[in-house]
Amino acid sequence: MNIWMNNKQCLLKKKVADFAAEHIATRPDLHTLKEFPAGLWEEMGSEGLLGIGIPEDFGGSGGDYLSIAVAGKALSEAGNNLGCSLTWMIHQIIARFFLLDHGSDAQHVQYLPDMARGKITGCIAVSEPEGGGHPKYLKTTAERDGSVFLITGEKTFLTNAPIADVFIVFAVVGVEQSRKRFGAFIVPRTSPGLSLAEPLDFGFLHPCPHGGIVLNRCPVSADAVLGRPASAYEDMALPFREVEDTLMMGPLTGGIRAQLNHLIRLMRDQALPVGDELVSRLGEIESMLGTLEILAYDAAAMLENTDHPQLVPLLIFCRTVASQVQERLRDLVQTAAIKQDTLYELMTNDLVSTLRIAANISAIKQKKLGRALLT
Numbered sequence: 001m002n003i004w005m006n007n008k009q010c011l012l013k014k015k016v017a018d019f020a021a022e023h024i025a026t027r028p029d030l031h032t033l034k035e036f037p038a039g040l041w042e043e044m045g046s047e048g049l050l051g052i053g054i055p056e057d058f059g060g061s062g063g064d065y066l067s068i069a070v071a072g073k074a075l076s077e078a079g080n081n082l083g084c085s086l087t088w089m090i091h092q093i094i095a096r097f098f099l100l101d102h103g104s105d106a107q108h109v110q111y112l113p114d115m116a117r118g119k120i121t122g123c124i125a126v127s128e129p130e131g132g133g134h135p136k137y138l139k140t141t142a143e144r145d146g147s148v149f150l151i152t153g154e155k156t157f158l159t160n161a162p163i164a165d166v167f168i169v170f171a172v173v174g175v176e177q178s179r180k181r182f183g184a185f186i187v188p189r190t191s192p193g194l195s196l197a198e199p200l201d202f203g204f205l206h207p208c209p210h211g212g213i214v215l216n217r218c219p220v221s222a223d224a225v226l227g228r229p230a231s232a233y234e235d236m237a238l239p240f241r242e243v244e245d246t247l248m249m250g251p252l253t254g255g256i257r258a259q260l261n262h263l264i265r266l267m268r269d270q271a272l273p274v275g276d277e278l279v280s281r282l283g284e285i286e287s288m289l290g291t292l293e294i295l296a297y298d299a300a301a302m303l304e305n306t307d308h309p310q311l312v313p314l315l316i317f318c319r320t321v322a323s324q325v326q327e328r329l330r331d332l333v334q335t336a337a338i339k340q341d342t343l344y345e346l347m348t349n350d351l352v353s354t355l356r357i358a359a360n361i362s363a364i365k366q367k368k369l370g371r372a373l374l375t
Helices: 007-023 038-046 065-079 082-102 105-117 232-247 249-269 276-302 311-335 342-356 359-374
Strands: 122-125 141-145 148-159 166-176 179-188 194-196 210-221
Touching: 007 038, 007 065, 038 105, 065 082, 065 232, 065 249, 065 276, 082 105, 082 122, 082 148, 082 232, 082 249, 082 342, 122 148, 148 166, 148 179, 166 210, 166 232, 179 210, 179 232, 232 249, 232 276, 232 311, 249 276, 249 311, 249 342, 276 311, 311 342, 311 359
Parallel strands: 122 166, 141 166
Antiparallel strands: 141 148, 148 210, 166 179, 194 210
């Protein structure tokens, strides 16, 4: 048994890996699809893979953050597809972090059972066309009008937007001492005044869909407010980035493991000569990846505690090492003259492109750590 996992998590890992090998790895078309297949999502729900972080009382597995990371790694490693894992992971985070941790008892009952079965898919709506997710530039507003809030604005770059049934929309609810205050609202896709924008295609991470929404005085009731009414940004939006970065380390390391395994198969199929230098290069890559796998589980376990100051430097380090692994693999392919096939190129594109996302934010955090040492 793995030293990080209990018996239940080991069984979960095998269950997810078996599913991914049968239903995802056998579908090379997933790498070119621009929308997540509804049939595959239904199968994941039927197999109990969509409620891993949801308590058993609501139809889930009752797993913790480590369980989600374990399952995410297995999904990517056995499925050879990082895009499927991203769609799945955002669903897990919405259920476990947003709704379970910040939702009311009534919201738990209303949403969690259907999320566990895959009957409801969620989407986090923070980013906007001009200012991204920075609170200073967010313009979407929620104005009180009697017993309802009227939400007006536009959100974009939203993971799972084209297939979402509900959106957790962050909107300005007031200004306090020149500082915007935000609320988070659970907005059903069928709400009046809500329309979907055209889907976005970033050229990687298929079949994970992205898109946006436009809200024109979209009415939501007061019981749709998620968490503290005017503290949503600091309570949820800021921690969400850290939760997402941490839990995505599971699928990311699983994707790199799948990439390496496939490269080894290509080397064997091409009967390439194996000398000491090649063996040494492979050993270095394996040691780096093995360390990342350990840290991915350590990071997920840290999320169970509210105070985890070591998490930020750990995440920065992991991003750096993961990028270095991609460099080592690229150099290995060139030096050994390995002929890449389509699957290897697609997996590599997904991983390299994913590591570029929010790289500037990681760099800012790294500088902040450096300044802290000097002060």
